[in-house]
Amino acid sequence: MSESLMKKQDKFGESTTFIPYWWKVVLAFTLGTIFLNADRYILNPILGEIGLEYNLNNTQLGLVNSIFFFTYTIAQIPAGTLSDKFGRKIILVPGFILFGIFTGVSGIMAGFTGFLVARALTGLTQATYYGPQFALSSEAIPNKRRSIGSAIINSGAALGISLGFISSSTLVLEWGINWRMMFYIFSVLTILCGLFIGVVVKEGKRQKKDVSNPVIDVEADISMLSLLKNRNLLITFIVLFCSIYGFTVIMTWLPKYLQVERGFQGSEIGFISSLVPWAAIPGSLFVGYLSDKYGKKKIFVFTLVPIAAISLWATVYIQSIPLMIGALIIYGLFGKIALDPVLIATVSENVNPESYGRAFSLYNFIGMSSSIVAPFIAGYLADLTGSMAAGFYSAVIILGISLIIMMFFKETSPNTHFEEGSI
Numbered sequence: 001m002s003e004s005l006m007k008k009q010d011k012f013g014e015s016t017t018f019i020p021y022w023w024k025v026v027l028a029f030t031l032g033t034i035f036l037n038a039d040r041y042i043l044n045p046i047l048g049e050i051g052l053e054y055n056l057n058n059t060q061l062g063l064v065n066s067i068f069f070f071t072y073t074i075a076q077i078p079a080g081t082l083s084d085k086f087g088r089k090i091i092l093v094p095g096f097i098l099f100g101i102f103t104g105v106s107g108i109m110a111g112f113t114g115f116l117v118a119r120a121l122t123g124l125t126q127a128t129y130y131g132p133q134f135a136l137s138s139e140a141i142p143n144k145r146r147s148i149g150s151a152i153i154n155s156g157a158a159l160g161i162s163l164g165f166i167s168s169s170t171l172v173l174e175w176g177i178n179w180r181m182m183f184y185i186f187s188v189l190t191i192l193c194g195l196f197i198g199v200v201v202k203e204g205k206r207q208k209k210d211v212s213n214p215v216i217d218v219e220a221d222i223s224m225l226s227l228l229k230n231r232n233l234l235i236t237f238i239v240l241f242c243s244i245y246g247f248t249v250i251m252t253w254l255p256k257y258l259q260v261e262r263g264f265q266g267s268e269i270g271f272i273s274s275l276v277p278w279a280a281i282p283g284s285l286f287v288g289y290l291s292d293k294y295g296k297k298k299i300f301v302f303t304l305v306p307i308a309a310i311s312l313w314a315t316v317y318i319q320s321i322p323l324m325i326g327a328l329i330i331y332g333l334f335g336k337i338a339l340d341p342v343l344i345a346t347v348s349e350n351v352n353p354e355s356y357g358r359a360f361s362l363y364n365f366i367g368m369s370s371s372i373v374a375p376f377i378a379g380y381l382a383d384l385t386g387s388m389a390a391g392f393y394s395a396v397i398i399l400g401i402s403l404i405i406m407m408f409f410k411e412t413s414p415n416t417h418f419e420e421g422s423i
Contacts, residue, residue: 049179073369
């Protein structure tokens with residue numbers, strides 16, 4: 001190898017001759033996103049088993065997910081602020097490993113109260129991931145590849161959800177393995193993944209502020225209030241809230257809905273529930289590619305959200321099993337995960353890179369707030385009406401509200417990105 005080739009390095013000190021550093025970042029964070037979501041969703045197919053052991057109704061079962069997302073959500077902004085101040089990696093990696101440890105602790109707890117405490121601690125430590133991860137990946141991925149890079153990382157959510165659904169439904173519901181074993185297995189895998197991220201991901205030096213861009217506030221120490229005063233950011237946050245509400249309802253209650261109201265059993269539940277994340281992978285990648293190519297955001301929201309809402313409605317309204325499965329696939333293709341790369345790119349285009357940690361933590365805080373209320377509301381509506389369909393219909397209404405909010409979004413030129421992310 002020539003000396004000139006050996007000296008080709010990016011701003012992180014990584015060689016760009018063979019494997020660009022941003023590819024390594026995408027791989028590491030895709031794996032991180034896989035286990036982040038697998039650890040969440042191993043729970044949902046076995047909610048019935050947990051409910052039988054602890055003698056819980058649907059409202060109480062909804063509380064299991066709500067308490068997890070409550071601590072996860074309230075810790076978003078502190079985690080992002082600390083990552084901007086002390087470093088993204090130093091917050092992300094230890095938090096991720098602790099999240100793996102508390103996943104295992106969840107399986108140890110004998111009583112329901114202890115189980116809720118363990119889930120709360122799991123959510124709290126998991127909060128250190130998304131804000132710093134978005135910041136580190138946005139810093140590393142070139143601007144012209146940002147949507148597709150984010151789409152690949154977010155595809156880990158689809159893979160993780162599928163892994164969680166299939167593994168827990170097969171091992172517990174079909175093979176009869178104790179539900180606690182799922183938490184032990186994924187605890188070990190998550191800790192190993194955290195160590196891998198720690199080895200692969202580097203944190204670059206802070207970049208100089210770009211004062212040439214009039215669209216973006218370049219104040220490095222920007223406040224949360226200033227972020228909320230940015231109309232495009234605020235609208236993006238609200239649209240994410242509505243999108244995650246629908247996604248949380250279907251991911252939390254679909255397995256039990258299939259079992260109780262559609263008569264599916266065992267691994268069938270995990271397989272059908274996994275159709276949503278499987279379909280989301282090509283949908284997310286394709287939307288990410290188009291978003292990078294054309295730069296516009298409103299057209300994607302006004303296309304994806306109505307299709308997602310209609311498919312959610314059809315899932316519980318149409319009695320034909322093949323049509324129900326088709327509706328789930330359509331939701332996967334056009335739903336929350338497909339919309340994510342568009343919204344992430346919108347945030348990165350409207351805030352200074354120095355404040356990515358705060359911005360993305362606020363983004364995730366507002367979005368994931370819906371995950372606190374969605375499981376509880378859907379469970380309450382199921383107990384109130386005697387059918388889980390009511391929770392799905394509430395998600396359709398919330399998605400309709402997001403379209404009204406999006407009308408006030410001001411489209412900006414795709415050329416107004418910061419250039420520091422380019423390598």
